[in-house]
Amino acid sequence: MSAPLLQTHALTLRAAERVLVDQLDLVIAPGECWCLAGPNGAGKTTLLGTLAGLRQVDETPARGAPLSASGRVMLGGKALAQWRPASLAKVRALMPQQTRDAFGATALEVVLTGRHPYLARGRWGAWESDDDIAAAMAALAQVGLERFAARDVTTLSGGERQRVSLAAVLAQATPLLLLDEPVSHLDLHHQIDALERLARHAEGIDAAVIFSCHDLNLARRFATHALLLDGRGGWRAGPVNDVLCAEHCSHAFGYPLRLIRDGDDEALVPVRRL
Amino acid sequence: MTLRRALAIWTGLAGVALAVLVASLMLGSVPVSLREIGTLLLGHDAGLAGDVVWRLRLPRALAAFACGGLLAVAGTLMQTLLRNPLADPYVLGISGGAGVAALASLALMLPFFWVQTSAFAGALAAIALVMALSRRSFLRHDDHDSSTQLLLTGVMMAAGFGALATLILTLAPDASLRGMLFWLTGDLNGVDRAGLPLIALAATLLIVCPVAHRLNVLLRGAAVAHGVGVAVGPLRARIYLAASLATAVAVTTAGSIGFVGLVVPHILRLRFGNDQRMLLPAAALGGGALLMFADLVARTVIAPTQLPVGVITAMIGVPVFLWLLSRRAIQ
Numbered sequence: 322m323s324a325p326l327l328q329t330h331a332l333t334l335r336a337a338e339r340v341l342v343d344q345l346d347l348v349i350a351p352g353e354c355w356c357l358a359g360p361n362g363a364g365k366t367t368l369l370g371t372l373a374g375l376r377q378v379d380e381t382p383a384r385g386a387p388l389s390a391s392g393r394v395m396l397g398g399k400a401l402a403q404w405r406p407a408s409l410a411k412v413r414a415l416m417p418q419q420t421r422d423a424f425g426a427t428a429l430e431v432v433l434t435g436r437h438p439y440l441a442r443g444r445w446g447a448w449e450s451d452d453d454i455a456a457a458m459a460a461l462a463q464v465g466l467e468r469f470a471a472r473d474v475t476t477l478s479g480g481e482r483q484r485v486s487l488a489a490v491l492a493q494a495t496p497l498l499l500l501d502e503p504v505s506h507l508d509l510h511h512q513i514d515a516l517e518r519l520a521r522h523a524e525g526i527d528a529a530v531i532f533s534c535h536d537l538n539l540a541r542r543f544a545t546h547a548l549l550l551d552g553r554g555g556w557r558a559g560p561v562n563d564v565l566c567a568e569h570c571s572h573a574f575g576y577p578l579r580l581i582r583d584g585d586d587e588a589l590v591p592v593r594r595l
Numbered sequence: 596m597t598l599r600r601a602l603a604i605w606t607g608l609a610g611v612a613l614a615v616l617v618a619s620l621m622l623g624s625v626p627v628s629l630r631e632i633g634t635l636l637l638g639h640d641a642g643l644a645g646d647v648v649w650r651l652r653l654p655r656a657l658a659a660f661a662c663g664g665l666l667a668v669a670g671t672l673m674q675t676l677l678r679n680p681l682a683d684p685y686v687l688g689i690s691g692g693a694g695v696a697a698l699a700s701l702a703l704m705l706p707f708f709w710v711q712t713s714a715f716a717g718a719l720a721a722i723a724l725v726m727a728l729s730r731r732s733f734l735r736h737d738d739h740d741s742s743t744q745l746l747l748t749g750v751m752m753a754a755g756f757g758a759l760a761t762l763i764l765t766l767a768p769d770a771s772l773r774g775m776l777f778w779l780t781g782d783l784n785g786v787d788r789a790g791l792p793l794i795a796l797a798a799t800l801l802i803v804c805p806v807a808h809r810l811n812v813l814l815r816g817a818a819v820a821h822g823v824g825v826a827v828g829p830l831r832a833r834i835y836l837a838a839s840l841a842t843a844v845a846v847t848t849a850g851s852i853g854f855v856g857l858v859v860p861h862i863l864r865l866r867f868g869n870d871q872r873m874l875l876p877a878a879a880l881g882g883g884a885l886l887m888f889a890d891l892v893a894r895t896v897i898a899p900t901q902l903p904v905g906v907i908t909a910m911i912g913v914p915v916f917l918w919l920l921s922r923r924a925i926q
Binding site for chain 1: 596597598601602674678679680804805807808809811812814815816818819821822823824825826864868869870872
């Protein structure tokens with residue numbers, strides 16, 4: 322096994338006095354595609370934000386803060402806090418769950434956000450080069466929106482807008498992708514396209530993907546590994562079929578599930594309520 | 596948006612501003628011909644026309660340009676900082692602080708210099724107060740959008756200052772009421788020096804233009820901005836301070852002229868797009884041209900009576916903005 326891309330040691334996340342994730346030891350190696358699953362409010366977004374470096378990770382637990390993280394997060398063998406924001410942006414990309422467009426912008430302009438780490442500063446400020454435009458157009462093509470480049474994003478549907486955000490993250494061209502519910506608004510066809518795209522990304526050189534998702538069956542199909550949070554501090558990490566099994570998922574989501582098989586296809590289905 | 600397109604836009608707006616400047620020098624109670632202005636530019640003496648242009652019209656026109664530019668740039672920055680199209684330079688209570696201080700010195704019949712000084716001090720106090728109250732939301736750079744909290748803090752401050760200003764207006768002696776009303780709507784009458792606002796305009800652009808590409812990213816949200824390598828907290832503090840100081844200098848020079856800071860950024864966005872690298876210099880030129888034009892109208896249309904320039908900016912700005920907005924809706 323090659324050196325880990327992302328590693329946490331005793332990472333503990335707290336929301337006020339509630340422990341979201343307790344003493345998480347996670348090792349993510351290149352080539353792995355991780356699904357982050359768990360019930361609402363279990364800390365998936367908080368964990369992704371922490372792994373992306375959005376909040377400070379203290380050595381020792383801090384008391385009283387609304388959201389606090391303690392422990393260690395290592396990215397590429399270096400502590401997250403030691404990364405400069407500009408170089409970090411070339412190694413990992415984050416797709417947040419929510420987007421709020423206060424002002425209109427074209428889809429191309431939104432995707433060019435992902436090229437921000439690569440802008441070269443000239444005498445008249447930092448402007449996109451032709452290469453940046455080409456990279457953004459290629460990213461739009463990867464999500465099937467190349468003909469939408471000039472469209473105002475405020476006129477797009479929720480699913481189309483989400484694909485634009487995904488294109489922005491792809492345009493950032495980083496080995497590590499952190500995505501918060503990247504397919505929640507997509508139709509089934511585009512969900513599969515997007516997850517296939519992410520799984521392919523994880524197979525690249527020194528690359529890995531972590532995405533949160535509520536569709537356990539899609540996760541079992543496209544992820545290689547899974548991290549399951551139960552919202553009470555407990556967590557389980559490992560190969561996807563071991564973690565996202567009927568027993569563990571029933572426990573984490575508080576609802577009985579069973580696994581059904583039909584040939585090579587498997588599906589977790591909720592047990593009928595009597 | 597490319598640099599070439601931005602340069603074309605800037606050149607066009609600079610041309611408009613220059614044309615308005617020349618018109619401002621020519622028109623008024625003493626007409627000055629284009630030939631006389633040419634003579635003046637060559638350094639020759641032109642008698643009365645020379646005095647009128649150098650002493651009265653040029654400083655006033657340049658001060659109008661600088662204040663309009665400052666307000667439009669501050670408005671653009673506030674709309675970006677708060678991610679809110681309704682934001683303007685005054686939304687966080689800066690003009691309220693300046694207004695209360697200025698009205699208080701007008702009520703005490705202090706000389707013009709002290710009115711200006713206390714207006715600036717009032718603006719600084721308001722900036723410091725908002726900054727202290729929303730310190731946490733500036734420093735936070737996680738995935739939560741803190742602009743709402745900042746906006747509410749500022750709006751509450753503005754409401755408080757507004758009440759204080761009304762109180763002073765009620766208690767003030769009748770003789771000072773007209774001056775107070777002009778101050779509140781904005782007025783360039785008696786402004787004879789343009790140096791300070793022009794320097795402030797240049798300084799503001801020098802502070803914000805080098806980070807304009809980061810402002811584009813900040814518009815997409817704090818989490819996205821952080822994800823692509825922008826230190827959100829320091830950037831927010833920088834543009835808040837730049838916008839606040841720009842506003843403070845503008846209201847100190849010419850009172851709280853409304854509407855330039857709200858409408859000019861929107862007109863430019865609707866017409867040219869929302870790229871801050873293009874927009875900030877364009878707002879300086881466009882806002883300057885609009886206010887210079889409004890002041891020209893204010894002092895000539897029913898001369899010798901002077902109208903408050905803030906009324907004219909709204910009368911020009913409202914129809915132009917509504918026209919652009921309806922045209923965009925049809926597209």
